[in-house]
Amino acid sequence: MDLTEVIDAYLVESDEFLRDMEAILLRTETSTPSDEDLNAIFRAVHTIKGTAGMFGFESTVKFTHVVENLLDRLRSHEIKFQAELTEILLKAKDHLSYLVAEETKGKIPESKIMQGNSILDLMKPFQGSEIVTAEEKQNQNENEIVLDKKSNHLVSAENQTQTIQNHKDSIPGYLISFRPNRNVFSQGLDPISFIGYLKKIGKIQSVKIISETIPNTMDFDPESCYLGFEIHLDSDAGLDAVRKVFNFIEADSFLHILPPDANIEDLADLSFQLPEEEILLGNIWREIQILTDASLIDYFEELKKRKTGISTNSEENPSSPLSNLSSDELREDKTPTNQKQDQNKSATIKVDSKRIDKLINRVGELVVSCANMNQLIGSIEDSNLQESSMLAMRLLNEVREISLKLRMVPIGDTFQKYTRTVRDLGKELGKDIKLITEGNETELDRNIVDKLGDPLTHLVRNACDHGLETSAEREKKGKPKQGIIKLNAFHEAGSVVIEITDDGNGIQKEKVWQKGIDKGLVSGPLPDSEDEIFKLLFHPGLSTASQITNVSGRGVGLDVVLQNIESLRGSITVKSTPNQGSRFIIRLPLTLAIIDGFLVEVGKNQFIIPMDMVLECLHFTDDNKVDSNQFFALRGNLIPFLRLKDYYPCESSGENSRENIVIVRNGEKKAGIVVERLLGEYQTVIKPMGSVFRHVKGVSGSSILGDGNVALIIDIPSLFERTIAVENERLYK
Template sequence: MNMDAALQTFFSESRELLEQMESLLLQLETLDEASRQESLHGIFRAAHTIKGSAGMFGLDYVVSFTHAVESVLDRLRNRQLSVSDALVSLLLQCRDHIAQLVDSAEAGNHDSTIVKAGQPLLAALQSYLVAGAAAETKAPALPVSEPPPFERLDSDDIASSECWHISIRFGRHCFRDGMDPLSFITYLKHLGDVVSITPLAEFLPPASEFDSESCYLAFGIQLASSASKQEIEDVFEFVREDSILHIIPPRSRLQEFVDLIEAMPQVDQLLGQILVTSGALTANELQRALQLQQQRSSSHQPLGEIISSTNAGIQPVLQAALDKQGKVRDTLVKEQKSLRVDAEKLDKLINLVGELVTAGAGTSLLADNLGDSALNESVSVLNSLLEAVRDAALELRMIPIGATFSRFQRVVRDIAHELDKEIELVINGAETELDKSVIEKIGDPLTHLVRNAIDHGIESPAVRAAAGKAEKGTIILNAYHDSGNIVIEVSDDGKGLDPELIRAKAIEKQLVDESAVLSREEILNLILEPGFSTAEKVSNLSGRGVGMDVVKRNIAELRGRVEIISQIGQGSTMRIILPLTLAIIDGFVIGVADEQFVVPLDAVLECLELKQQPDNPFDAPYFNLRGQVLPLIYLRHCLGVEGRYPARQNVVVVQSGGISAGLVVDCLLGEFQTVIKPLGKLFSKVGCISGSTILGNGSVALILDIHGLINTMTESEPQLLQ
């Protein structure tokens, strides 16, 4: 085995497990008991896997620290410790320290100072272990209220019977509660035929201990019925809590349960869920088995064994459920397997596909010029395959933004605690996919925006209560696609931005002249200027006038922009709009004079002919689009293209950010698979152009930035959009 490769795999998998630990820890306090136990098992497994793998490579300092964390987690999942805010915070710090130890191991410079930094954490963990052990020692041992076994029928006898076998031991206080045990047995006749009733005398006490007011009745009943197990159990509903009831299905019903389990969809479920869903086990029986498992937590007895011991007759169904569970989980494991590919190799593949697309466009143009129908058909098939290869290659670089969003759960929790604020983070659009390179670069800007929302946006609980708001604030992270762009929003329901305060601060810092006339949008955008801050005092979170200008610069480097929407007292939304930044996109080629341009196809709504009419001559600022005013952008004028007007012009209706406009062009040249080539730094400030591409004939065409064009129109003719 190549140990170096195996060690790198350990580092990579450890980081994934640590991210999983953090995500599960952040959810612990908000989960119900059943879900919390599942999460604790997941956290424990992650820590245990890291410890075991670290031991294989001799990383004893990782093993030692992780073992202490594992011990506390083991007490948590066995309910010997309770989940608290302080304990979750400690475990999050421990998770961070394990990450530092793994990073140190990967760097190859085992630093004793990092190990020493974990000593306070180990001491804190030890206090929980000692406290848990003391509580366990002081607490009296709880008697296991497991009932003595019922009438022991041979499992073969039960399986061969076509009757339901019911074992019922009535509660000791049944008579005192005014219940008549025989009335329940009589009622069974409404569900079917009572074949036999056998009294179970072994539960009668000695005559000297007999109490005339206590009930010692217990029966074994054979019932021939087509009713379900739940319906039979419901007969004893009024005495079920104090009585001990077992219901064993007939042979034919066992096979029916097995068939139902095998027909279940391929969804990962807990063993108890499978048995209850199939009808082989009732909800009450499952609850009782879970209680017994909890009482036997020290022995870690599997739930299946407990169910089997208390319901011997459903052994075939239990085995079928276990087999079903195993098959589903094996399938999921296979589906979750992934192949790690070096990023450089992936980029090389994307570049080669891009060149292939360009070559394919040239071949299509040559085939059209030759006019050979057979060749054209062959090229058409080739282009279809090229498009499929292109899409498949690009999907390799696309990853959901949800993982990036989830990291802010920890940021919000820690900073909110530091500022004594109550804040909930809501994530929408986690499935929205972005290019991996964009995901990597968007993290820092989002961190600045989230921290600002916590520090500046969300008020303290007292202030919120005085304003009639809920004491707990809300920050929303949202992502979605819009007209070929990716939109990421950071919203809060805080105090909002005050334009007057922002203007006053900007004048004070000499960012604008006092006599300047600015729109509301321009005033809000002043917070993106270097050196601007409205914080009254400097803290470790804000007040130094850096941050938002960094956000603006980083987003600009991604060819994106930042929009600010805010209402005083209601909150703010910071909207980041980014191009898809894919290497290859579907484009629509248009012509103006002798120049050709490409419009992202996602932004195109429709194409129309621009007719010259007395009330709408060429160069008119608008177009009547089915009764709606459509502002026009003349690319000839906007981009300074010289040349004669054609006899007929066309309008390409485009949309960006919810605003529609018409691009006036000379000709429409059709769809084209566009390989984006970035512009040099010389053209980085050109607002109307987002890139370039090489057409099939070898000429270069510029890719238009639709939002930039619409902004240009808005600045020059704002009344058209009112």
């Protein structure tokens, strides 16, 4: 059996649990954890332990078992949560992350096991007295009052035990009747993993799957659970220990556990609580060896008496609202109300991201084909055909939007992990730092989010080390003792903008420029353009740090940031004010799959300009040209421009061809691109460049047009850099 997909699901689920665990633990540094918080942490560790046990990941199980014991005592208030536990549990979370990821690949090295043991040793002072075992708890509760669910009256546990012992026939092991609710999958729970964990406390003698409620194909809902389970477990563990296995799924299930000393009467009681027919249950229990042939006769005798008694009671009370219901309706009525309500709620399903990528790619190809079809239909004078074509295109655009949204995820999860980064760096650097996140709900293509982790990590680390001062330095400047780093995301003109801001020293322009001179990158006096200065920060090997630390100072980081951002068809700019702080601004496209472009032509070559960067198009004449063809007069303002034919090899269509200028923007800056023909808006699929052309400046990709020709997608930020360079050469010549 191929378990690859199942293990992948285990890794994804565990990662989600551990992220939530870390977020809760970080909150405990400023506030006492609530019962809900402690339960959530316990559930995360408990679920990972159960699933790891199902796969036989022993190192993970052994480590989580000890952590789980501590968390169990915390949530039951046997011990009090102390501030020191935050650091210890964070270390436990980090080690558990390692175990989850690495044990799926093979055996854990002994050195890592010892590292885990050292973390567990840190927990010992907080454990207090020995943990009470499940058997001891059961003995302590012998005289507690319990509810007899069948007869609806209270009896003492001592009397109940005595009643069971009076019967000669007892079942040979635990009988677990497990009926997960139909909506259990939507709660993120897998019944099989809980059953598999029973192997940790005993031997599963037999399992019988109940499939009586599976509907026909037309009514089948793949998001619903239709199966039930009858389990025969042989174990020396107490009843509490067995029930604890189902701790987090019991609320979403019908669960009844009969201990090994249960008798025929208890089985009869159970049969009336289960939705299946009594005869079917009797055969199942016989099949899983809960019942023997001899006891089966006694069982049906007892069953017959009980059925007669219940029937008589119903007749004596005809006014009862249940008396007019059939047996099937009575069984249906056993469905919990919350389950019926949950069936009306929208459910979430997990889909392999590769499937979504394939869907979006096919939709993109369909967009191109449909665009080609529309061009052909446009030349045919048939109003019905043209109307049908327009309808198909409108529906296709809706499918395209829905498909793209499938891969959109909020950036808040990415922002959240930097809370831990800032916390740990603050302690390492001896700085008091607070992270603030805004725009967490801003959505971005998941492929972009996945590749954004490293650039954001570099920028956050630089803000902690370079940007912010120590608390003593801040107080001398009259600033608050605590430094602030802010991560913010928002949509702007069809793009996503991410800002990393700090309220620290700011960037010393003179120092950066001097470093550039020392490296031989620039020469001359300090320019007025901040962009020209700050661009040096992204040059490999350039660092303004006064000393090398574990965090930075080697000139490695921002050059990688620039490369990663540009590989995502994005751009990054820097703003800074001395003694007030710095702001790094990243602009990214919403998706990497399909682009809304503006198609232009130069000679016989066609190019695509990202539509979200296009402001307007104008006829280009000599009257607009200013100062040796470097600037264009636009409503009283001068903006730089360039001709595409000067930067790309284009076959000219003639010297006297008419020219047009496309006004584009990148952030707060504007520039003009001179072309020959304007062909209008065009939706297209982005095809990556081959490895030979991947690092060519000014091109972010290519596209196959409806007529089969290839059009290059213009990289506007790169062209802006070229335009600025030309302008600077002119000014400082």
